[in-house]
Structure formats: structure tokens, C-alpha cells
Amino acid sequence: MKHVPVILLALACAGAVSTLAEATEFRITQKGQQFNPRVLTIKAGDEVVFVNDDTGTHNVFSESAANSFDLKAQRPGASTRVAFPKAGRVDVRCAIHPSMRMTIEVE
Template identity: 35%
Template sequence: MKKRLLLPLLLAPALALADDAHTVIQKGRRFSVPDIAIRAGESLTFTNNDEFIHQIYATGLFDSEERAPGQNLTEAFPTAGTFEVRCHIHPKMKLVVHVN
């Protein structure tokens, strides 16, 4: 019985995070979606599923460290507006974020 209780406890933090976070995958030098709509105050989590390093930046919002394959990066979008998220390493990567 104790073993069956363990799994929900381990999953709880991940589910809580998924509630107000959205995930965008970086793969094949592209973002998994060209654009995404979120609400002000929500965050986007970027997962590097490529075999090389990525980073992300949005002018005026954030300019991240470089992230190795398999790593995640979460950035908050506190104010409404339309923002372009890009990667310094791969200039063609572009994600448009509509923050409502």
C-alpha cells in the first residue's frame, strides 16, 4: 500500500507546475510551435530536445544562459503584449508569444 501512495506524491509538484506553465520544445533548430498565447503572469518552459546548445532571449524581457541538451528553462511574461522569443545561437529560431 505504501508504494502505491508514493507515486502521486512524487507527481504532485510536476502537476502543479503544469497548471500555470506552458512548455515549448526546441528541436531541429526550431520551436515546437510558431506562436503561443498565454496570460500575463504566466510562464513558458523551454525544453532543449536538440543535440546542441540553445539559449533564448526576448528583447526587454530576458536573455538566458546557454542550455545544454535536455535542460529546461522557464521564463515569466509579466505584462501583456506581443513578444518575439529568439535564440542568439540560431538566428532563424523564432517564437511569437501573445501575452493577454
């Protein structure tokens, strides 16, 4: 009888990748001068990788004091990991393109 490794199946089916520290890693892309997804709910301690899939530079930053960050100039193809240690709503913007907006709810 064949034994299926259940834990591996569970990891393969999850939409996000768990790390050893129990933090979950999410991914937000920037393409066509839009964030995808536009709304994301995560837990305090989780991490988000911001990926620039566009042809131009972006400058992602947080407008919220709860989790403040500024990725500065992020070139096409670059990805940057950000940790979100505190609960609260985080409004994410691009300093170069004011129409780029998204929200991360940190629970």
C-alpha cells in the same frame, strides 16, 4: 454508485498544468533548431518552460521590452522556466541560430 472526481478529470484533460497561484505553465521545445510551437498565446502571469530537446546548445532570449529575458547558453536536455508578468507581444529568438523564431502573445 461511483463518484467521479470531476476536478481531477478536468486537470487531466487540460493541455497545460495549473499551479496553485492560478498561473498556467506552458512548454516550448527546441528541436531541429526550431521552436515548437511557433506561436503561443498566454495570459499575464503565466509561465513558460523552455526545453532544449536538441543535440546542441541554444541561447533563447526575448527581443521585446515588455518581457525581457536571456536564458544564456542552454545545454541539450536542460529546461528553464520563465515568467511573463506583462501583457504584450514577445518575439523569442535564439542568439546562436538566427532562423529560430517564435512569438508569444501575452494577454
